[in-house]
Amino acid sequence: MKAIVAGIAIAVVVAIGAAYVLDTKVQRSAEAAFTTTGARL
Secondary structure (H helix, E strand, C coil): CHHHHHHHHHHHHHHHHHHHHHHHHHCCCHHHHCCCCCCCC
16 A cells, blocks of 8 residues: 555655746746748748
8 A cells, every 4th residue: 555655645746847948947838949031931
């Protein structure tokens, strides 16, 4: 039973960390991601 609770807790921590990293570091708006000299949005 302890292993199940520990696994759930670790999964929650990993999910929160992944959401934070994706929201602050990885994701960009389409305007920022596809802005080059030949593209216009």
